[in-house]
Amino acid sequence: QGSESEQYAYCSLAEIQAQTEQKQHLIQVLYAFENYYVDEDKLTDFTYEITSSRDQPPFNLTLCAYESGEKIVCEILYNPNVYANEDIVQMLARLEHVLHALAANPEMKLSELETITEEEKEQILGAINDTYLPYAKDKTIPALWEEQVANTPDATAVVYEDNHVTYDALNRKINQVAWALRRLHIKPDDRVVIVAERSVEMIAGMYGIIKAGGAYVPVDPTIPAERMRFILNDCKPKAVLVYKTTIETDLPTINLAADKLWEGQDENPEQVNRPDDLAYIIYTSGTTGQPKGVMLAHSGVVAMRSYLQEKYEVTQQDNVLQFANYIFDASVWEMTLSLLLGAKLTLVSQGVLSDVNSFNAFIKKNGITLTLLPPQYYLQTDISGLRVLTTGGSAANAEMIKKAGSGTRYINAYGPTESTVLATGWEYDGESDIPYPVPIGKPMSNTQIYIMDDMKLCGIGVPGELCIAGSGVAKGYLNLPALTAEKFIENPYGEGKLYRSG
Incomplete structure (x- = not known):
């Protein structure tokens, strides 16, 4: 041997x-x-x-x-x-x-x-993370929405196929949903599940839940019944909204397709929320395979709105594509960029999304100016006329930045659901050599980014665990205290929580 x-x-x-x-x-x-x-x-x-x-x-x-x-x-x-x-x-x-x-x-x-x-x-605790931008810390999503309605009541808020709805008309629909939920005694931090097809009613349902005072929990109508049961058992909702779909439950259910709902009272209900109340819960699959309910507050959306307003310079002439499935937090980005800043939100059907030629024609016909797309999807398209293209969800590359062309601003956005959609952004200046790999950029306003080794800061350029602090960090995971303790810790470098994203 x-x-x-x-x-x-x-x-x-x-x-x-x-x-x-x-x-x-x-x-x-x-x-x-x-x-x-x-x-x-x-x-x-x-x-x-x-x-x-x-x-x-x-x-x-x-x-x-x-x-x-x-x-x-x-x-x-x-x-x-x-x-x-x-x-x-x-x-x-x-x-x-x-x-x-x-x-x-x-x-x-x-x-x-x-x-x-x-x-x-x-440098890390100072210049790099000096991201303060004033925002309405004392306000909630309904407060900002109602201010926008008062400013632009006759502007188009949402378009879906042949249905064009103004800010004032959408607000009345939202109020009708909110009043129906108030009659079911929905109050702050109560959860309401919504299972809906893409539609104006879907938007009215989500904002209606928030206006009632509760937090919406979006569920895809096509998921297996077992997963749907898990989400219902986990978030313990007080009510369910449905639109053109069915769900097995004994909970009080409001059908957004029922004519009677849209005949109810439509004036603004009294606002009952505080900034740290829950606004929505999004379930992510997580590494364990067991869905985790991420709890997001009004304050994170309000802070993100200020960042989007400054970064994208949104005007009433902008038309935002509602591309994302509402079970993903990119949909929150889309609604915030449009409905809370006075622009138009254009919904696209699943049929159009699944055919690239139809999608190209849809973008051109509707005059979309702002959109957030997954990189691989964008590479298949042939679209133009965008004022700003944002990609997120997976790594960007030089090919897609070149494809965007000189007339379109390009932004690479990064952020886990646990930090209210966004954490960082990188914008191509249109002239320099495109770096490889394309960076995820700098922390967005009112957000701090730290690279850490356990609880110690890493030096610049030293690999470590990405940790996020700031106004957008989630309140934690629903019904997962052990995991919450591991992922959400007290921020050793400032106020609030730190999210360890790995």
Whole structure:
């Protein structure tokens, strides 16, 4: 057996790489400590010199350290196609910081080691996360909606196929739903499930639940009955709204297709919500496969509205596409960008969405100016005339940014449901080389982004866990206290909660 294994006693790196899928990319970083043994009695004049080919380094990064008298000398050889000079300078500064920390406390655990310098900490906690933008902290979604209705009562609010509804008319529909729910004693933080097909009634139903004082829980009519039962058992709603669909439940049910509903009282009900009340709950599948109900408050939507107003410079002439299924929080972005800022919201049917040619024609015919699309969907389309294209949900690439063209602003948006739709944004300036990978950008207004290693800040450029703080962070997960404790923690760098998004 010994002789059989002898052939494996030495295997060169080139041989190992040849056996792998990654080939020469298997190892990108090399660290070498040159600690040659010297017998001073026999060889007192030993010297050595580090030599290397600087034409094409075999590794992207090689760190070589050796002793010289009382010092340790470090040299870095790097591939300039991968690392910029400033990256290397920053890396060396961090290495020096770490070595000083270890020299000061040789017994410390690696887990206790902070890789961030004081200057970086000041920059991260200061300039990078100085994102304050005034917003109506004391207001709720119904308050902002009613102000918008008063400002633009006769402007078109929602369009679906041949149905064009003004702000005033939509408000009356919303009020009719709200009054019907008030009669069922819906109050703040009560949950109301809505199971509806795309329609003006769907929008009126969601905003009607919020105006009644409750939180809407959108459920896809096509999901398996077992998952629907789980959501009903988990969120324990006080009522259910349906539109052109059915649901098995003993709960009080309001049919949004019933003529009688739209004959009810339609004046504004008294506002009962506070900013920290629940506005909606969205179920995400999560890594466990068990759906998690993410609880979002009015305050996050109100703060996001100010950001969208400043970023997108929305006017009454804008036409926002309602692309997302309402079970996803992108639909909240769409409604906020339009209904709370005086623009038009145009709903598109599932039939049009499933045929690219129909979709292209729909965008042109309706004069859509603002939309949020998944990158892969956008790449299949051939649309023009957009004032701003936003993509989100998965990674962006250079191909789609070039496709957007010079007449359209392009924004890459990122954010988990747990931070009220958005956390960061990156806008292409239209001139520079498109970076690879396309970044997710800087924190949006009233949001802070930290890269952390457990509870310690990572230095700039050091990988870690993405953590989000700010006005949009969710109240937590419904009925999952253990998971809430793990994912939502008190923000060590300011007020409120910190969401660890991984």
